[in-house]
Amino acid sequence: MRVNDEVILFFSVLKWLFIASLIGCLVGFVASGFIRSLHYVIEQSNQYQHIFYLLPLSFFLANLLSQFVLKRHLGTDTLIDAINKNYGKLEGSFIPTKVVNVVLILATGGSAGKESPCAQIGAGIGSVCASLFRVNDIDRRKMVLCGFCAGFACVFGAPIAGALFGIEVLAVGVIFYDVLLPAFIASVTAYQVSSALGVTFFYYPLKFIPAFGQGFFIQLIVGGIVFGLCAFALVRAIQQSTLATNAIPLWRPLKGFLGGVILVVLTLLFSRDYLGLGLNLMEDCIKGYSVNRFAFLLKAIFTIITLSISRSGSVITPILFIGATAGGSFAQLVGADQSTFAAIGFVSLLAGTTNTPIATSILAIELFGASIAPYAAVSCVLSYLMSGHQSLYASQRLIIPKSGAIAIRPGLSIGSLSADRKPTDIRLSSWLQRLKSFFNGLAGRKNGAKDE
Template identity: 45%
Template sequence: MKRKVLEGSVLFISIIKWVFLAACVGAIVGLSTAIFLKLLGLGITAATGYKYYFLLLPLAFLLSIVIVKYLAPEAEGHGTEKVIEAVHKRSGKINPMVVPVKLIATIITIALGGSAGKEGPCAQIGAGLSSVLADLLRFDDRDRKKLVICGISAGFATVFGTPIAGAIFGVEVLFVGGLLYDVLLPSFVAGIVGFHISSSLGISYFHEPLKFVPIFSSFFFIKVCISGIFFGLCSFLFIEVLRYFKEISKKLKIHALYKGMIGGSVLVLLTFIFSTRYLGLGLETIQSALEGEQLPGLSFILKMIFTSITLNFGGSGGIVTPIFFVGATSGNLFGHFLGLDPKIFAAIGMVSLLAGAANTPISASIMAIELFGPEVAPYAAVACVISFLMTGHRSVYPSQILAIKKSSSFGVGKGKAMEDIVNVDVQLRDKSVIGVIAKGLKKFKKK
């Protein structure tokens, strides 16, 4: 009996402790996110007041590189990836200088036309502030890691206005196919508190409940499954385009400052050839896609290219907003091409690309409910999981750790970082569908 009372007492104290700490993190992150988003909005408004503001992109990349390289190298690239790396390799230890450096570098990049997102910096700023709090409280590595994960959840929840999806994202994004249940409660608390703090400070969020969703039918359900495969292939392509431009950047044996100038100049040229549509956050295009407007067919591919150049040639920002752009525009195209409702498939595509590219099908499915309403939930969930599987063993976050194999027919080592998985061997099983097909093909060839 004493042991049961002791167990209950320890759990009670632990719950009180983490609810309090998570609420503190949520409040801090909610405040910092509100400041960041307001400053970013002011920067975008000031810059876009000039018709050819994007001509300053080479200078933007140059400034971003200088600020990051000399003040906080950990702030390089898209923020969430660096936080995942810090959690896995340094128990969540993050240089405090990352917070102001990431804020300034991201505002410069996005305001002057760099194609990047706002969620990565918020996650990195939130995690950085959480790491500082953990150091002040002299936490051990385990507790610091939990607090930093709360920072990720709160950052994601406050930037998109999705507290539940944000909380799940923080515990899902670290491992492919694994959830950290011991951080679930504090992540929920941090996400919810952060969302309400930022809302009370005047941050408004996008919510677009779908007014019409088709009644369930086997024919429509099959179309949703096909869309999941399509979005998975788009996720696959986006990751490979990012990787391709990263390799190009590495092969250029010149100083990083010159790379920034080259990358910015290329984006200026591409903008004159195509459109300013693919610069910055691209929120107007996302909105147009969700409203069912006809968009250029190659919009999603061009956004991949603009984003890959930005993030690999000195720009600073996140990756999720571009993922939303690619998902919404590719879904819009899918709907128009097959004569379906482009609004529904733009919404499904938006969350399915997140599920595939970031390997977060659960948080993406929940986000569909928070952004578009419960009616689309069953279809979005199915498309998200299919997209997640179709993307394979790759990710926009190379530091993610593989916790499951996406098929028992693959020979891939669990526990590896995604960036370390170069080749995936196919291991045919006698009684599997693929194994039976392979045997049939061999017999056919012999005949």
């Protein structure tokens, strides 16, 4: 029996309305429980001014759990790899331990985020639902992606940006349109459920944005380039510090203990402002209040130590902090509006470190209002380009290079690019080749004239 495409698509829409809504409800419920519990623990621990002295112990315990319960490092990068290579088939047993690790670290002041556990919880729920429904591999991948995106939506408080981030972070240069509808439905549903359950989100619609002008546009361009270079430096620093930490010939939990001691010393030297999520200082910067102009650098140091030592938690919240404070410092340097550039830096650094310029542009709109959209989009794309072919997530696939002048074999993961590429793998575009030929011709004519 022949059936029109429209009929098939109609029933496909009905199918994914049901499945994605179910996954969104479950993720919203479970993720909200985690977020509210985490916030409660952090709120209680913040009542003790010297709780950060427990950082060595919490890092020791987190590494102990990772070594004996988690046989390998399981984070967002592992999820991306599973979705890209294995149709989203996951090991669900790692989720509870991962949550315990994150609570341990954040409660005592480790500089990390809460996004990774929520994304892992969401992906795990999607995987369990796929197993219960006994779907094929293609639908399993979609269901895991639904949960993955819904987890980000619960944390960002931005359902559209959360959905796009979960899709865009899988591969550089492409967006998988076949999963857009399920991801949007799951993310919006999860966001509504978490809101109904009392999870609060950060919103700050900007009341003043400078009028477009030549001076402001130049500041915006320079800012986007600076944020991209900051993203490049941050990713490289995290990678190198992790490699250096792994090379230290000590028992892993002992390395965690020593890393906690280093953070305690740094806290005593500088401030407690750079511990934990750091939401208050980040919000102050976006609201235009005075913030230490080196706050972004100090937060980066605290974050690099936490992530390379503890191997738990997420880096996204610290990146948002670093981006906002870097934007504020840039605004002070060039005499621009601090709130505007703090908001732009907030999303631009995330775009550069994760190769997600579209999702972060939408995130700016959902958090700061539509009036910032064109400026945030320009800065996010510039940051994305200037950060180079690297990412916080080594499993991210590179489908289309960031420039046609760079010869890279498509389909490789970001982590494998360094092994596959050589420094000479640069392909001059046609106009550069013509320019080169032109100058070679001029040089040849000059040499011929001298010979005569």
